[in-house]
Amino acid sequence: MSKKSYRQALNEAMRQEMERDPRVIIMGEDIAGGTGTDGDQDAWGGPMGVTKGLRPQFGPDRVLDTHLAEISFVGAAAGAAATGLRPIVELMFVDFMGVCFDQIFNQAAKFRYMFGGKAVTPLVVRTMYGAGFRAASQHSQCLYPMFTHIPGLKVALPSNPYEAKGLLIQAIRDDDPVIFFEHKALYDMEGEVPDEPYAIPFGEANVTREGDDVTIVAFGRMVNFANEAADNLAKQGITCTVVDPRTTSPLDTETILETVAETGRLVVVDEAHPRCSMASDVAGLVAENAFDALKAPIRLVTAPHAPVPFSSVLEDLYIPGVDKIEAAVHTVMQHGRKEAAE
Amino acid sequence: MASGLQLSRQELAAAYRRMRLIREFEEAVHQEFAAGNIPGFVHLYAGEEGSGVGVCMHLDDRDAIASTHRGHGHCIAKGCDIDGMMLEIFGRKDGLCGGKGGSMHIADLSKGMLGANGIVGAGAPLACGAALTAKTLGTGGVAVCFYGDGASNQGAVLESYNLAKIWNLPIVFVAEDNGYAESTGSGWSVGGSQSGRANGFGLPSKEVDGHDFFAVYEASGEAIERARNGGGPSLLHVRLNRFFGHFEGDAMTYRLPEEVPNLRANLDPIALFRQRVVEASLIPADELDAIDREAVAAVEHSVRLAKSSAPPTAADLMTDVYVSY
Numbered sequence A: 001m002s003k004k005s006y007r008q009a010l011n012e013a014m015r016q017e018m019e020r021d022p023r024v025i026i027m028g029e030d031i032a033g034g035t036g037t038d039g040d041q042d043a044w045g046g047p048m049g050v051t052k053g054l055r056p057q058f059g060p061d062r063v064l065d066t067h068l069a070e071i072s073f074v075g076a077a078a079g080a081a082a083t084g085l086r087p088i089v090e091l092m093f094v095d096f097m098g099v100c101f102d103q104i105f106n107q108a109a110k111f112r113y114m115f116g117g118k119a120v121t122p123l124v125v126r127t128m129y130g131a132g133f134r135a136a137s138q139h140s141q142c143l144y145p146m147f148t149h150i151p152g153l154k155v156a157l158p159s160n161p162y163e164a165k166g167l168l169i170q171a172i173r174d175d176d177p178v179i180f181f182e183h184k185a186l187y188d189m190e191g192e193v194p195d196e197p198y199a200i201p202f203g204e205a206n207v208t209r210e211g212d213d214v215t216i217v218a219f220g221r222m223v224n225f226a227n228e229a230a231d232n233l234a235k236q237g238i239t240c241t242v243v244d245p246r247t248t249s250p251l252d253t254e255t256i257l258e259t260v261a262e263t264g265r266l267v268v269v270d271e272a273h274p275r276c277s278m279a280s281d282v283a284g285l286v287a288e289n290a291f292d293a294l295k296a297p298i299r300l301v302t303a304p305h306a307p308v309p310f311s312s313v314l315e316d317l318y319i320p321g322v323d324k325i326e327a328a329v330h331t332v333m334q335h336g337r338k339e340a341a342e
Numbered sequence B: 001m002a003s004g005l006q007l008s009r010q011e012l013a014a015a016y017r018r019m020r021l022i023r024e025f026e027e028a029v030h031q032e033f034a035a036g037n038i039p040g041f042v043h044l045y046a047g048e049e050g051s052g053v054g055v056c057m058h059l060d061d062r063d064a065i066a067s068t069h070r071g072h073g074h075c076i077a078k079g080c081d082i083d084g085m086m087l088e089i090f091g092r093k094d095g096l097c098g099g100k101g102g103s104m105h106i107a108d109l110s111k112g113m114l115g116a117n118g119i120v121g122a123g124a125p126l127a128c129g130a131a132l133t134a135k136t137l138g139t140g141g142v143a144v145c146f147y148g149d150g151a152s153n154q155g156a157v158l159e160s161y162n163l164a165k166i167w168n169l170p171i172v173f174v175a176e177d178n179g180y181a182e183s184t185g186s187g188w189s190v191g192g193s194q195s196g197r198a199n200g201f202g203l204p205s206k207e208v209d210g211h212d213f214f215a216v217y218e219a220s221g222e223a224i225e226r227a228r229n230g231g232g233p234s235l236l237h238v239r240l241n242r243f244f245g246h247f248e249g250d251a252m253t254y255r256l257p258e259e260v261p262n263l264r265a266n267l268d269p270i271a272l273f274r275q276r277v278v279e280a281s282l283i284p285a286d287e288l289d290a291i292d293r294e295a296v297a298a299v300e301h302s303v304r305l306a307k308s309s310a311p312p313t314a315a316d317l318m319t320d321v322y323v324s325y
Helices: A008-020 A053-059 A069-080 A094-109 A144-148 A161-173 A221-237 A253-263 A278-289 A310-319 A322-333 A337-341 B009-034 B048-055 B072-078 B082-089 B122-139 B155-166 B194-200 B213-228 B259-266 B269-279 B285-308
Strands: A002-005 A024-029 A061-063 A086-093 A124-129 A155-156 A178-183 A189-193 A208-211 A214-220 A242-243 A247-249 A266-270 A298-300 B064-065 B145-146 B172-177 B205-209 B235-238
Touching: A002 A008, A002 A144, A002 A161, A008 A024, A008 A053, A008 A161, A008 A189, A008 B082, A024 A069, A053 A061, A053 A178, A053 B235, A069 A086, A069 A094, A069 B122, A069 B155, A094 A124, A094 A144, A124 A298, A144 A155, A144 A247, A155 B122, A155 B155, A161 A178, A161 A189, A161 A322, A161 A337, A178 B048, A178 B064, A208 A221, A208 B082, A208 B205, A208 B285, A214 A253, A214 A322, A221 A266, A253 A278, A266 A278, A266 A322, A278 A298, A298 A322, A310 B259, A310 B269, A322 B269, B009 B213, B009 B285, B048 B072, B048 B145, B048 B172, B048 B269, B064 B122, B072 B082, B122 B145, B122 B155, B122 B172, B145 B205, B155 B194, B172 B213, B194 B205, B194 B235, B205 B213, B213 B235, B213 B269, B269 B285
Parallel strands: A024 A061, A024 A086, A086 A124, A124 A178, A155 A178, A214 A242, A214 A266, A266 A298, B064 B145, B145 B172, B172 B235, B205 B235
Antiparallel strands: A002 A189, A155 A247, A208 A242
């Protein structure tokens, strides 16, 4: 166990899995960087340096720079997965799914079902998401709800370095296609990460705070905001249970429903847009299955139904923050009290 | 170089058998669809047999093909079981894909048949992936990507030329140009030429008469050998014709009334093959007649089987979505 960044945790996961299994390869734009130049052949190690050092160790046949054309190389990863490799392909920004979504949702996601259970597609699509980098509308979206919607895909959203390593190792060992979402604001986040390989099973939520008053279900980066909000609220005498589902597909519905049954109040925090989001999905789940446990209407804390803005003033307003989570918790706590007092 | 006329009598008979099976299969699907026994969409390969069989004669189970919505012929050419295929097209539980794929997604990965595809052009990146697997694992296998003139305008296909080139993948792109992208003429819809496009990406190319099995066999043999020996990707532009519409039910008003009868009379790849081997005394006519009868019987058997087989049950709806979930 030692302190590692989210970036280092991801790098270590790939390195250890590539050492373990020669069928694991990685590919993507600038995944090494420098191919076709006279300079450094590991020039970038990915746009955020996550794959740095893998090419010198594993060579150009297992660490493949691609051309800048996502349909073909994401599709090639799907085809390679269906024929015996275990590719990790990097889709640099998840926004670029607009270019290559067909290969993911019409092809890789559906092979197993369409081919009557005879296909195995151990594909990992690593991709960067989220706002906060002043990167504007085409490099800042969340989009995990769109992948979660597709049967055949699994979707993982690690919220810290420990989760990043364990979930990525599971993704690589998993025999189904996995879309692995890395929040761009988390790469420098540090935490304790075991040195040895470990896999965190999909579909098992992590309860990061335990409390009696409100359940906060949060996704990806928002788990950290929810924890901070819960810690602030605890000082005010309101205790929250914070649930990090870790994966949106499969989704650990059991833990969500159990914790809501205990607290009777729910706030869902999702950096994605509100419509057809994980927030609305979890709200629907609880409304359908735990209605009688609820003491207050469910509150959703999400980004607005607007593209991600560029200006820092606007982007800061756009991202769901700790203050909004705390306000939502106060709202659900106050429900019914006013009427009772009158 | 592989010359078709140097094929053994056994190999020639095998090629004829596969072409004949495809034809009988497609004629039967045509009739059964018209009779209302087959649900969904079907797109028939009849008339194009010389291409699929000419190419796949060079392939074995190490090799992978990506196919199209017009995929039955590629399946049979690659060795898929016709009973399993017919059951699949009828939507039966014991079909090749458990009745979950149907005509547009028919596949048999154990035979290197990576699937028909409902998305035009989508097979090209997948075939690149299969070629990457063969190259990375050193299996000696190659990938062949079949696609039509319509698909040749898709970005997925053009990107795949480039990826195959820069990664030096063992792949052959086979553009089956039947002159129509659905109802639109390829002379109008394809800018430039298939060969010119390939050459633009640095891929060698060859144009070949798809009605001539031997020409396809020879040209594809050269391309596949190049790929297998590390010489990289190339393109084959196969000009051919389909005897049916884009889909079953297509009234084909974009074709002149005499077009298909003329094609059937003069440019039937199976009849041309037969004429050639009989005239060269490579196979006697009565042996070919016997193959014809076997093909008819085999397809009739598959239809009988399909009609009497059980459909999937409610329990099958939610299986095969994931390996584990």
